[in-house]
Amino acid sequence: MASSFMQQFAKKKSVLKRSSKKYLEQGLYKNLFADGGEEKVVREKLNQFLKSHKSAFKWEVDHTLKILRSRKLYGPAIKLSETMEKRGMNKTVSDQAIHLDLIAKSRGLPAAEAYFITLPEQSKSHLTYGALLNCYCKDSMTEKAQELFEKMKELNLELSSMPYNSLMTLYLKNGMPQMVPPFIQEMKASDIMPDTYTYNVWMRALAAVNDIPGVERIIEEMKRDGRVAGDWTTYSNLASIYVDAGLFEKAEKALKELEIKNASKEISAYQFLITLYGRTGNLLEVYRIWRSLKLAFPKTANISYLNMIQVLVNLNDLPGAEKCFHEWSTGCSTYDIRIANVLIAAYLKEGSFKKADNLKYMSQKRGTKANAKTWELFLDFHLKNGNIKAVVRCMDNAIAVGRENGGKWTPTPEVVEKVMKHFGEKKDVEGAEGFLEVLKKAKDDLGREVVESLIRVYAGAQKKSASMRRRVKMENVELSEDGKKLLDEISEE
Numbered sequence: 001m002a003s004s005f006m007q008q009f010a011k012k013k014s015v016l017k018r019s020s021k022k023y024l025e026q027g028l029y030k031n032l033f034a035d036g037g038e039e040k041v042v043r044e045k046l047n048q049f050l051k052s053h054k055s056a057f058k059w060e061v062d063h064t065l066k067i068l069r070s071r072k073l074y075g076p077a078i079k080l081s082e083t084m085e086k087r088g089m090n091k092t093v094s095d096q097a098i099h100l101d102l103i104a105k106s107r108g109l110p111a112a113e114a115y116f117i118t119l120p121e122q123s124k125s126h127l128t129y130g131a132l133l134n135c136y137c138k139d140s141m142t143e144k145a146q147e148l149f150e151k152m153k154e155l156n157l158e159l160s161s162m163p164y165n166s167l168m169t170l171y172l173k174n175g176m177p178q179m180v181p182p183f184i185q186e187m188k189a190s191d192i193m194p195d196t197y198t199y200n201v202w203m204r205a206l207a208a209v210n211d212i213p214g215v216e217r218i219i220e221e222m223k224r225d226g227r228v229a230g231d232w233t234t235y236s237n238l239a240s241i242y243v244d245a246g247l248f249e250k251a252e253k254a255l256k257e258l259e260i261k262n263a264s265k266e267i268s269a270y271q272f273l274i275t276l277y278g279r280t281g282n283l284l285e286v287y288r289i290w291r292s293l294k295l296a297f298p299k300t301a302n303i304s305y306l307n308m309i310q311v312l313v314n315l316n317d318l319p320g321a322e323k324c325f326h327e328w329s330t331g332c333s334t335y336d337i338r339i340a341n342v343l344i345a346a347y348l349k350e351g352s353f354k355k356a357d358n359l360k361y362m363s364q365k366r367g368t369k370a371n372a373k374t375w376e377l378f379l380d381f382h383l384k385n386g387n388i389k390a391v392v393r394c395m396d397n398a399i400a401v402g403r404e405n406g407g408k409w410t411p412t413p414e415v416v417e418k419v420m421k422h423f424g425e426k427k428d429v430e431g432a433e434g435f436l437e438v439l440k441k442a443k444d445d446l447g448r449e450v451v452e453s454l455i456r457v458y459a460g461a462q463k464k465s466a467s468m469r470r471r472v473k474m475e476n477v478e479l480s481e482d483g484k485k486l487l488d489e490i491s492e493e
Helices: 002-020 028-032 039-052 058-070 074-086 093-107 109-118 126-138 142-154 161-173 177-189 196-208 212-225 232-244 248-261 267-280 283-296 302-314 318-331 337-349 353-365 372-384 388-401 413-426 429-439 448-460 468-475 481-490
Strands: none
Touching: 028 039, 028 058, 039 074, 058 074, 058 093, 074 093, 093 109, 093 126, 109 126, 126 142, 126 161, 142 161, 161 177, 161 196, 177 196, 196 212, 196 232, 212 232, 232 248, 232 267, 248 267, 267 283, 267 302, 283 302, 302 318, 302 337, 318 337, 337 353, 337 372, 353 372, 372 388, 372 413, 388 413, 388 429, 413 429, 413 448, 429 448, 448 468, 448 481, 468 481
């Protein structure tokens, strides 16, 4: 009997061992974030997992998608979602709603609408309708959002606080806080239970019209109602409202309540505490919370250092920011140029160009190139100091690097105007032409203002051009009357 049992046990153990080869040795989300949370690293880890053809449990995929979405890594998230579905992992209606949201964030709203249309009728529930409604609200498509909301009512779909929250956020974002209270009244009339977010957006709406007593009445209503207990976000919201109103004493009382509510020690709560204590100017409390954060999270994330150093810089505690930066840079596993940029900006603001340039150089030695924001900071410094040659060089570098999301970096119209004005004052045709060669790398069309500014440079330098008329035509711009007159003056027929 014992021998038979042992044989069966060995067989089961062998089956488990063989089947485990199909799965990752650690959780999928842990595998993806093992070497840091930067998108490039996560993409590489995800590709390795997908190429391995190993499986993951559905709960792992769901949890990983949740983390990816929370970190705004929508590209990797949608790739994981679609690949696992192709491999036979069935999607619930809730999964489909999440997938719709991912499509909107990574491929745009038209693609999300097309996905919604292809869903089977049984999947078109309050969840998927609600996801599409939220997408409309995020893109400020008020008319489409309102129409879809009315259709949800006509279909007698089960309504929760979520669609109301989406619409109220939309109106608040678009500068119409007066639209929020009627939605609250409609929810009450329909016996739809509010959630913490509902109360937060309602508070923000009243704060937007400077009704601080009204905000305080909402807090009291929450306490009386008892069904929705305010969490740490409620008090971070309240503290932020008080700070905006200049009521720092009340803000600090709300922050103490926030600390009490953060029993689960959420990293976001600590970061809000640091930011808001910083906005009240209370440096001692900033450092106290920072110590608590590091005790709760000994392996402190880059984002936490980024937030702390920015707050210290805002409070003019540059030595403290430098000390915090040194602590991070000597212990980090992934060097984040965004953190260096905060100090670079602080150095340039106080005129310490050498310190800023040296930090940029040290970052490059760590294997992290300057990003577009880095070059933008140096560009602004040089522009302020009238070093236009350096401005153009920084602009060229920023364009070459591009934005982190893969998009083009383009200088602001104000910067372009100042640079062209400089070349006009110096009557520097060659400099202006060289600058426009750089600008064309970022802009397909220069536009009328830039073309006319070039014509003015030629006119000021009393230099003729045999090709300017053709260039104006190729740019497809309609010159002003003054621009046409100057074009006549400088053109060689």
